[in-house]
Amino acid sequence: MSTAVSANRLELLQIADAVAREKSIDREVVLTAMEEAIQKAARSRYGAENEIRTQIDRKTGEIVLNRLLEVVEDVDIPAIQISLKEALGRNPEAGIGDYIMEPLPPIDFGRIATQTAKQVIVQKVRDAERERQFEEYKDRIGEVVHGTVKRVEYGNVIVDLGRAEAICRRDEQLPRESFRAQDRIRAYVLDVRREQRGPQIFLSRTHPNFMAKLFGQEVPEIYDGVIEIRGVARDPGSRAKISVISNDGSIDPVGACVGMRGSRVQAVVNELQGEKIDIIQWSPDPATYIVNALAPAEVVKVVLDEEAQRIEVVVPDDQLSLAIGRRGQNVRLASQLTGWDIDILTEADESERRQEEFRQRSELFMETLDVDETIAQLLTSEGFATLDEIAYVELDELSSIDGFDEDTAQELQTRAREYLEATEKANEERRLELGVTDELAEIEGITSAMLVAFGENDIKTMEDLAGCAADDLTGWNEVVDGERKHMDGILEGFDILTEEANDLIMYARVQVGWITEEDEEETEGEAADGEAEEAAPEA
Numbered sequence: 001m002s003t004a005v006s007a008n009r010l011e012l013l014q015i016a017d018a019v020a021r022e023k024s025i026d027r028e029v030v031l032t033a034m035e036e037a038i039q040k041a042a043r044s045r046y047g048a049e050n051e052i053r054t055q056i057d058r059k060t061g062e063i064v065l066n067r068l069l070e071v072v073e074d075v076d077i078p079a080i081q082i083s084l085k086e087a088l089g090r091n092p093e094a095g096i097g098d099y100i101m102e103p104l105p106p107i108d109f110g111r112i113a114t115q116t117a118k119q120v121i122v123q124k125v126r127d128a129e130r131e132r133q134f135e136e137y138k139d140r141i142g143e144v145v146h147g148t149v150k151r152v153e154y155g156n157v158i159v160d161l162g163r164a165e166a167i168c169r170r171d172e173q174l175p176r177e178s179f180r181a182q183d184r185i186r187a188y189v190l191d192v193r194r195e196q197r198g199p200q201i202f203l204s205r206t207h208p209n210f211m212a213k214l215f216g217q218e219v220p221e222i223y224d225g226v227i228e229i230r231g232v233a234r235d236p237g238s239r240a241k242i243s244v245i246s247n248d249g250s251i252d253p254v255g256a257c258v259g260m261r262g263s264r265v266q267a268v269v270n271e272l273q274g275e276k277i278d279i280i281q282w283s284p285d286p287a288t289y290i291v292n293a294l295a296p297a298e299v300v301k302v303v304l305d306e307e308a309q310r311i312e313v314v315v316p317d318d319q320l321s322l323a324i325g326r327r328g329q330n331v332r333l334a335s336q337l338t339g340w341d342i343d344i345l346t347e348a349d350e351s352e353r354r355q356e357e358f359r360q361r362s363e364l365f366m367e368t369l370d371v372d373e374t375i376a377q378l379l380t381s382e383g384f385a386t387l388d389e390i391a392y393v394e395l396d397e398l399s400s401i402d403g404f405d406e407d408t409a410q411e412l413q414t415r416a417r418e419y420l421e422a423t424e425k426a427n428e429e430r431r432l433e434l435g436v437t438d439e440l441a442e443i444e445g446i447t448s449a450m451l452v453a454f455g456e457n458d459i460k461t462m463e464d465l466a467g468c469a470a471d472d473l474t475g476w477n478e479v480v481d482g483e484r485k486h487m488d489g490i491l492e493g494f495d496i497l498t499e500e501a502n503d504l505i506m507y508a509r510v511q512v513g514w515i516t517e518e519d520e521e522e523t524e525g526e527a528a529d530g531e532a533e534e535a536a537p538e539a
Helices: 002-023 027-046 084-090 111-137 208-218 253-258 260-271 286-293 317-324 326-338 347-369 373-381 387-392 395-399 406-434 448-456 462-466 470-474 498-511 517-535
Strands: 052-056 063-072 081-083 099-104 144-153 156-160 165-168 184-195 198-204 227-235 239-246 276-281 301-305 310-315 341-346 476-480 483-487
Touching: 002 027, 027 052, 027 063, 027 111, 111 184, 111 198, 144 165, 144 208, 156 184, 165 184, 184 208, 208 227, 208 239, 208 260, 227 253, 227 326, 239 253, 239 286, 239 326, 253 260, 253 276, 260 276, 276 286, 286 301, 286 310, 286 326, 310 317, 310 347, 317 326, 317 341, 326 341, 341 347, 347 373, 347 387, 347 406, 387 406, 395 406, 406 448, 462 498, 470 498
Parallel strands: 063 081, 165 198, 239 276, 310 341
Antiparallel strands: 052 063, 063 099, 144 156, 144 184, 156 165, 184 198, 227 239, 301 310, 476 483
8 A cells, every 4th residue: 555655645736747748837836836736635635614724745745735734722613713712732832813723634536526637627727838938038129039820819820939939910910811720830029928817928919020021141241240220110001111231331221131133032022022112311301311311302492491390392293192192091101210300392392382482472572561472482592581580690791782871771771670669569558468477578588479469368377377387388289080180279370489499387386386396307308318319220
């Protein structure tokens, strides 16, 4: 009998070793799970009210069952308590509040108890396996992994990675892509996180970085760091743009990524189900970078608005459809890649707009300076855009215009200043009429016209200004019916930058006591750090 018992004990340890090896988890975890399973079965056998502890000897495999009893003065619950008198008979050093271990005879597992024990062990082993997977993959986010399709559930692909199981959701797969069991799959580790049913590894084949990693595998120069990928924009399964730069002047980054007869780029295209890839050269100059990004369209001229991160691109009339691309794809990808909003105009559109601007400025000068069309057009042609420029420019600059003499220049400046003074006076009266307080009028950089705009939008006190956001002043962009539109701000048309709007609002908040100047400096520092982090390219 003892030989049989020994064999069973030995078998218990062998099973623990086998499970630990198969599931790549610690042997101790398996043995602990077994102890919990036996403990649960023993409670079913001796009664759930008992506090039972199980221990498996790590060397011999012997199972020891004990009942835990608390030492008390008067016993209320015999299953978990023992009187002090009885406890002292077993252990002379026992005291109230101590615990006594009472040995229990071994149990024969019935069918139900065995099933219960098995479920506990399976669950504990599965939990340990998932924890091991999480620990192993949590630091592998951003890597490309290979696996085998295990099954497909409602379009989601379950992937066997060898030592773990992962999921590639339908929205993270390429359009028209289908997988079957046993197919090989390559994907990007998007996220690894703990969920209610255990740790989950999420894969993606649509993420821009997946394409970057594929190029890193196909192009040795990228792997070695000689060529850097600075940006990727994708319309998964359809088209993509990738920008590269070489750290070695003798190596052409675009040529290296394309490869001999396109072999390198073709390998990536094949992996991505025929996704067309434009490889462009990155440039530190935004205008050059954007022109490159709009390839294959030719660009005639660009006009940048650095504060709004917006650029106007002029293309030949016959290149408009090429620059925009099918359903706006080319310009959309170029915008994603560069981080700039891109407006595309034809040469005819730009010419028409310039003529309209010229006409409007000429009319402004004719009306405000009371001059004829010829003089107004001369001023516009010389680059004057506002009355302030005419009123306060050096007199020599005006008198040097063909057809103007010093008296004409002096008269123009006088008329411009008189008009501006009259406008200032009218704005001041309107400001008082609207009830805009003097404390707002005293803020440096705010003009009388801005104060009127404030009053007409119910911003009349320092507290009203403090409650604003920068977008309220400068305007904002939002998508309406699938189209990006600009919504006017209170100070629209005053050429106020977002940074200046923030400064005004923070000044107002300090004045009304919402924050201190130290808070303001701290906020500015955090904003600067955030911009620096955004500017840093991903490794």
